[in-house]
Amino acid sequence: MPARILELAGADIHIFATPEDACRAAAAEVARAIDAAKKARGRAVLGLATGRTPVPLYERLVAMHKERALSFTGTSTYNLDEYYPISPADPRSYRSYMDQHLCRHVDLAPNRTHVLDGTVPEAFAAEHAALYDRMIAAEGGLDFQLLGIGRNGHIGFNEPTQMPVDEALKLPTRLVVLHPVTLADAAAEFPAAADIPTRALTLGVAPILAARSILVLAFGPKKAEPLARALTGPMTAELPASLLQSAAGRVTCMVDEAAAGGLE
Ligand code: PGA
Secondary structure, eight states: OOSEEEEETTEEEEEESSHHHHHHHHHHHHHHHHHHHHHHHSOEEEEEOOSSTTHHHHHHHHHHHHTTSOOOTTEEEEESEEEESOOTTSTTSHHHHHHHHTGGGSOOOGGGEEOOOTTSOGGGHHHHHHHHHHHHHHTTSOSEEEEOOOTTOOBTTBOOOOSOHHHHTTOOSEEEEOOHHHHHHHTTTOOSGGGSOSEEEEOOHHHHHTSSSEEEEEOSGGGHHHHHHHHHSOOOTTSGGGGGGGGTTSEEEEEETTGGGGOO
């Protein structure tokens, strides 16, 4: 149970004592989303995220699966992003992350776990990204999108830009150049600076915001400022998480006390 619930900018903010408590509730939410989508339309399509934040969520989902409280049959997953270029076999790829934290432990069909392909030749990257959007659309769109928030306010690898809000809201899945703050954070995974990929493939702002429900996780004091600006400031492409305000009524944030520090 959250300690407190706030409503800001059309989002429900559930504040928990610890990330583990938040991830327990988030896992129950994932299970509910799968169940509701399967009942409504015979399948569930989840947008998933990587990074440090959702690790306890995936642990909980795996535990629920082992306890036979959760099955992924009839479920497809589409990951938010992938470094570029990177091999899926590289332990630092997000394909490896998903395999390590979720896929190999549960009953997700391997042909239904989609991650953007960091090996696609650059000349085909735009086509590959457009195909990813079309595959999601062909499955009837995302029922549920899991999101983290970057220190610079990015969602997926939609990085801060100067473009007008109406253009940013239309951004499709594409190849992007990573922001200096993102590169600094990636240094934890890539200790040799020369190895840090400077680009990535990311699900666009438009397909993220089209999800029928969106769950944002944010933990720790470094997320307090971007979270507060996203929920209490103006919508701006300079803080992509603020664009979530355009999905008012479909957004839930599950955060710990430290990340909620700027909200009250
Ligand atoms: P993190 O990344 O979970 O590793 O903090 C979140 C993000 O950049 O979206």
